[in-house]
Every structure is written in C-alpha cells, then in structure tokens.
Amino acid sequence: MNLSKPIARPSxxxxxxxxxxxxxIEGELEPGTxxxxxxxxxxxxxxxxxxxxxxxxxxxxxxxxxEPNRGAWVSTVTMDELEETFPVLxxxxxxGGELACIHGTETEIAFVRERHDDMVxxxxxRDRQPYFKANQDIHDGxxxxxxxxxxxxxxxxxxxxxxxxxxLANISDARWSQAVAEHEEIIAALEARDGQRLGQTLADxxxxxxxxxxxxxxx
Amino acid sequence: MNLSKPIARPSxxxxxxxxxxxxxIEGELEPGTxxxxxxxxxxxxxxxxxxxxxxxxxxxxxxxxxEPNRGAWVSTVTMDELEETFPVLxxxxxxGGELACIHGTETEIAFVRERHDDMVxxxxxRDRQPYFKANQDIHDGxxxxxxxxxxxxxxxxxxxxxxxxxxLANISDARWSQAVAEHEEIIAALEARDGQRLGQTLADxxxxxxxxxxxxxxx
DNA sequence: ATAAAGAATTATGAATTCATAATCCAGTCA
DNA sequence: TGACTGGATTATGAATTCATAATTCTTTAT
Numbered sequence: 375m376n377l378s379k380p381i382a383r384p385s386x387x388x389x390x391x392x393x394x395x396x397x398x399i400e401g402e403l404e405p406g407t408x409x410x411x412x413x414x415x416x417x418x419x420x421x422x423x424x425x426x427x428x429x430x431x432x433x434x435x436x437x438x439x440x441e442p443n444r445g446a447w448v449s450t451v452t453m454d455e456l457e458e459t460f461p462v463l464x465x466x467x468x469x470g471g472e473l474a475c476i477h478g479t480e481t482e483i484a485f486v487r488e489r490h491d492d493m494v495x496x497x498x499x500r501d502r503q504p505y506f507k508a509n510q511d512i513h514d515g516x517x518x519x520x521x522x523x524x525x526x527x528x529x530x531x532x533x534x535x536x537x538x539x540x541x542l543a544n545i546s547d548a549r550w551s552q553a554v555a556e557h558e559e560i561i562a563a564l565e566a567r568d569g570q571r572l573g574q575t576l577a578d579x580x581x582x583x584x585x586x587x588x589x590x591x592x593x
Numbered sequence: 594m595n596l597s598k599p600i601a602r603p604s605x606x607x608x609x610x611x612x613x614x615x616x617x618i619e620g621e622l623e624p625g626t627x628x629x630x631x632x633x634x635x636x637x638x639x640x641x642x643x644x645x646x647x648x649x650x651x652x653x654x655x656x657x658x659x660e661p662n663r664g665a666w667v668s669t670v671t672m673d674e675l676e677e678t679f680p681v682l683x684x685x686x687x688x689g690g691e692l693a694c695i696h697g698t699e700t701e702i703a704f705v706r707e708r709h710d711d712m713v714x715x716x717x718x719r720d721r722q723p724y725f726k727a728n729q730d731i732h733d734g735x736x737x738x739x740x741x742x743x744x745x746x747x748x749x750x751x752x753x754x755x756x757x758x759x760x761l762a763n764i765s766d767a768r769w770s771q772a773v774a775e776h777e778e779i780i781a782a783l784e785a786r787d788g789q790r791l792g793q794t795l796a797d798x799x800x801x802x803x804x805x806x807x808x809x810x811x812x
Numbered sequence: 813a814t815a816a817a818g819a820a821t822t823a824t825g826a827a828t829t830c831a832t833a834a835t836c837c838a839g840t841c842a
Numbered sequence: 843t844g845a846c847t848g849g850a851t852t853a854t855g856a857a858t859t860c861a862t863a864a865t866t867c868t869t870t871a872t
Contacts, residue, residue, distance in 0.1 A: 385661055385855070387649060412823080421857045423642070426825085427649045430606060434650045436746075442604055443824060443863050458743040465688040469680060524677040527655075528747055604825070631853080640827045645855085662833050662854060 386420055390428035393418065398437045398448055399534050409438060409446040435531050437538075451539045453591065459536050460584040466529045467513070467580055468573035470520040471560075475569035478519030483564055486515040490561045497554050506543060512557070516564065516576070542587060549586040556582065605639055609647035612637065617656045617667055618753050628657060628665040654750050656757075670758045672810065678755050679803040685748045686732065686799055687792035689739040690779075694788035697738030702783055705734040709780045716773050725762060731776070735783065735795070761806060768805040775801065 394414065397403045415425050429446045432438040439449045474482075493508035513533075517526050536542070545553070556579045563572035613633065616622045634644050648665045651657040658668045693701075712727035732752075736745050755761065764772070775798045782791035 385659070387855090391653075422824090423856055423858090427646050430646045431649055431653045434610075434653055440604070445824065455743070458741045461688060461692070461741065462685070462744050462747060465684045466681070469684040473680070522677045522680065524674070524751070525681050528681060528751070532743070532747070606825090641854090642826055642828090663835095664854065 386424035387427040387431070390418065390420065390424055391431050394425075394428055395432060395435070395437060395534065398432070399537055401538065401540060403448045405448050405450045405538060407448050409448060411445060436535055451535070453588075456536060456539060456584065456587075459532055460580060463529070463532045463536060464577040464580040466525060466532065467516075468577040470517045470522075470525060470529065471564070471572035471574075471576040472569040473520035473522055473525070474516045474564060475567040475572055477521040478516075478564070478567075482515065482519035486512055486519065486564060487561060489515060490557060493557065494554060497550070502543065509557075512560075513576075516560075516572075519564075541591070542583075544590065546586065546590065549583075552586075553579070553583065605643035606646040606650070609637065609639065609643055610650050613644075613647055614651060614654070614656060614753070617651070618756055620757065620759060622667045624667050624669045624757060626667050628667055630664060655754055670754065672807075675755060675758060675803065675806075678751055679799060682748070682751045682755060683796040683799040685744060685751065686735075687796040689736045689741075689744060689748065690782070690791035690793075690795040691788040692739035692741055692744070693735045693783060694786040694791055696740040697735075697783070697786075701734065701738035705731055705738065705783060706780060708734060709776060712776065713773060716769070721762065728776075731779075732795075735779075735791075738783075760810070761802075763809065765805065765809065768802075771805075772798070772802065 394403075394409075403409060409429065411422065411425060411429070415422055418425070429438055429440070433440045433446065437449055438446045440446050489508050489511045493505055493512065496502075496505035496508055517529055520526070556575065559575050560572065560579065563575055613622075613628075622628060628648065630641065630644060630648070634641055637644070648657055648659070652659045652665065656668055657665045659665050708727050708730040712724055712731060715721075715724035715727055736748055739745070775794065778794050779791065779798065782794055
C-alpha cells in the first residue's frame with residue numbers, strides 16, 4: 375500500500391497564515407491599520423495562540439509589523455518600498471523567463487498562450503478585472519514553467535507586497551496598450567524558447583510598469 | 594525631544610528566531626534531525642509559546658519543517674534544493690552588483706576592497722576559516738552597498754539555506770585559485786563601477802562555485 | 813474649560829493547562 | 843523468535859490563564 379501521503383490536515387496556524395495573508399493582499403485589512411486580533415480570532419473561531427503564530431509569520435514576510443506591547447499592524451506600502459521591490463521582482467522574473475524556456479513543458483507553455491489570448495480579449499473589451507487576473511495567471515504560469523519552487527516562493531512573497539498597492543491597477547490607456555504589446559513579445563519569446571529575450575522582456579516589462587506608475591503618482 | 598526610537602526590547606520570539614536560526618545555520622542543529630523543543634526551551638529559559646512561534650517563522654524561511662503532531666525537524670539540504678537555490682542566489686547577486694555600482698558609497702566600496710585584500714592574504718596562507726569569513730564579508734558588503742534592504746533580506750534567507758551545506762567548504766585547490774581570480778575581477782569591476790561586468794562576474798562566480806561542487810560530489 | 817493625574821479597563825506577551833495524537837513498551841500468541 | 847495488541851507514557855497543538863504594559867476614562871486642580 376503506497377498511499378502517497380497521509381491525510382493532509384494543515385494545522386490551524388498554517389490555515390490562518392493563508393487566510394489572513396489573503397485578507398491583507400486583497401486589501402480587506404488596509405495598510406497602516408491595526409490588525410484586530412481578537413475580532414479575527416472570533417471570526418475564524420480559534421484561540422489567540424494560533425492566530426498570534428500566524429501574525430509572526432506574516433510579519434516575517436513583511437505584510438505585518440509588530441509593535442512591542444501595541445499589537446500587529448498591516449504594513450504600509452510606500453513608494454520607497456516599491457522602489458526597492460520592483461528591481462528584485464524584475465530580477466526574479468528575468469530568471470523565471472530564462473528557466474521557463476529551458477524547462478517548460480509544451481503543456482505549460484500552451485497554458486500561458488491560452489491565458490495570453492484571454493488577456494488580449496479582455497483588453498479589447500476593456501474589462502479590467504479579468505484582464506488583471508489573466509495577466510497574473512500569465513506571470514504565474516511562466517514561473518511555474520520555470521520549475522523552480524525556491525524561485526516561485528520568493529517571487530510570491532515579493533509579488534504579494536507589490537500587489538497591495540491598490541493604485542497599481544490605475545493604468546493609463548497609453549501604458550495599457552504598451553503593456554499588451556510587451557506581452558505579445560513575451561509570448562513570442564516564450565514560444566520560441568528564447569530565454570535571453572524572454573528574460574529581458576519580462577524584466578523590462580515590470581520596470582516599465584513601475585516607471586509608468588511613478589509618472590502617474592509624481593506628475 | 595526627538596529620541597529617535599523607544600528602547601528596543603525585542604520580544605522573546607524575535608530573539609529566539611535569531612538564536613535558533615544561528616544554531617541551524619552553524620550546524621549545531623544538524624539537517625534532518627529533530628529540533629528538541631523542550632530542551633531548547635530549557636536552555637533559553639523560556640516557555641514553549643515563544644519557542645513555537647519562532648519555529649513557525651523558521652519553517653516559513655525553509656530552515657525547519659513542521660510535521661503535524663510530530664514536531665519540528667531541521668530541514669535537509671539536498672542537491673536538488675541547491676540546484677534550485679543557486680540560480681536564484683546568482684540572480685540576486687547580479688542585481689546586487691549592478692546596484693552597488695550605482696548606489697555604493699566610496700566608503701562602502703573601500704570596505705569591500707579591504708576585505709578583499711584580507712581574503713587574498715588568507716588565501717596565500719591557506720587559512721580556510723578566515724578566508725571564508727572574508728569571502729562572506731565581501732559578498733555581504735556588496736549587497737549592503739547596493740542599498741536595497743528588500744534585496745538583502747531575500748539574499749540572506751537564500752544564503753542561509755545554502756550555507757548549511759557543510760561540504761561547500763570542501764574546495765579543491767584548482768577551484769580555490771580560480772575563485773580568487775574571479776574575486777580579482779569582482780573587485781576591479783566594483784571599483785570601476787562597471788555594474789554590468791560586476792553583476793555578470795558575481796553571477797558566474799556563484800554558478801562556477803556550484804558547478805565545481807557538483808563535480809566533487811558526483812565524480 | 814482645559815490640562816494633569818490617577819484609577820479602571822483593555823490588550824498584549826508569555827506561561828500554564830488540557831485534550832489528543834504519537835510513541836514506547838510489556839505481554840500475548842503464532 | 844518475531845510480529846501483533848493494548849495500555850502507559852510522552853509530545854504536540856491549541857485553549858486558557860496570568861502578569862504587565864498601554865489605553866481610556868474620571869476626577870481634580872488651575
């Protein structure tokens with residue numbers, strides 16, 4: 375009997391880490407606000423112990439900040455922090471692109487192509503929400519195709535920090551069309567399995583996104 | 594009165610995260626062995642609550658593995674994992690090199706130069722321990738000069754995982770001299786503030802190190 | 813009315829307790 | 843002998859309790 379794995383019953387704190395992380399990333403817990411420990415415990419029906427364990431983990435990921443004797447706060451997303459985060463994200467995406475061209479299976483690449491086509495359709499319809507979803511699926515898909523869990527994990531942590539900046543969704547028409555054009559090059563490079571070009575394009579894509587963002591905020 | 598910060602008394606779990614992390618990185622808690630929770634609590638004179646919080650954080654960093662109802666174990670360092678880790682580390686070092694050439698102060702660069710000269714001296718004396726220390730100071734120094742805390746943090750987590758592979762210190766004479774030669778190019782590129790070259794050299798340096806390691810293990 | 817001081821309340825950090833799962837060990841039977 | 847069973851022991855996950863720090867609310871004095 376080789377029942378691959380025992381029944382996976384994740385411990386409470388693991389479940390809570392995922393749930394509360396989601397609350398923070400999705401903005402239901404707003405940056406800079408206090409994390410209502412007691413309230414969350416009641417909502418989730420758990421005691422303080424596992425919830426506090428989860429908060430320590432989230433603090434370690436940079437999503438929460440713990441102030442001694444004053445509790446946990448949702449960390450703020452400052453421009454300075456984004457200025458630090460984007461180059462690192464870009465470096466990871468570049469590597470992801472290079473590896474995806476080497477290790478990606480045809481199925482994985484086909485999936486990215488599908489989502490790319492979906493994304494273009496949403497762009498033409500100017501459906502922002504589905505567009506952003508497809509966009510994220512593409513980037514996640516490339517990372518998955520890279521087949522490097524360590525890379526994916528670090529990318530996930532950084533992306534979650536960036537994603538919380540709500541104004542990232544505030545995209546200009548010009549930038550939007552440029553982004554779609556960049557995505558055409560991304561999918562072309564991926565299907566050609568041109569790792570250098572894909573990596574370069576992905577990194578540029580992210581940094582362009584950030585530049586456009588800064589212009590919108592500063593100007 | 595602007596007393597920059599209140600007296601920083603880190604909470605127990607933060608202190609424990611650092612202490613236990615050090616035990617794991619330094620190999621006092623060996624990969625694959627059980628983490629003796631009770632014993633550690635007694636040694637540090639704390640109750641299980643903050644210790645368990647610390648273990649959750651370390652598990653999130655990948656240094657420990659939590660098995661439901663069976664406790665915490667020091668994670669193993671497999672060749673497969675290193676195969677995943679090194680490319681990511683290389684990507685981060687490349688970025689660090691590029692940024693150090695842009696943002697590094699003269700003082701920061703001078704510090705790296707000092708440690709480089711120290712390292713070469715230790716190499717000539719074949720003093721392994723001080724050599725490795727100087728080597729690490731150089732890489733940390735470049736990262737610091739890059740002036741990007743997000744980058745440093747992710748680099749630190751990955752480097753700690755790699756550092757635990759004790760056999761990394763098992764270096765051949767040929768590889769050792771090659772590594773020193775690579776370091777000459779690293780310091781030259783840094784002082785010339787040639788970011789592209791420094792980034793490339795740092796990435797190659799790390800990947801060469803890993804290749805040499807694999808040859809020693811496989812062959 | 814406002815500010816300061818001090819008491820009451822609440823929230824936090826950490827220790828302790830408790831229920832349960834895992835492990836160990838002796839005893840039984842093939 | 844060696845594998846299985848069932849109870850004793852131990853370790854783990856989570857809830858609860860407790861001491862203390864922070865905050866809020868009153869009271870008092872100016």
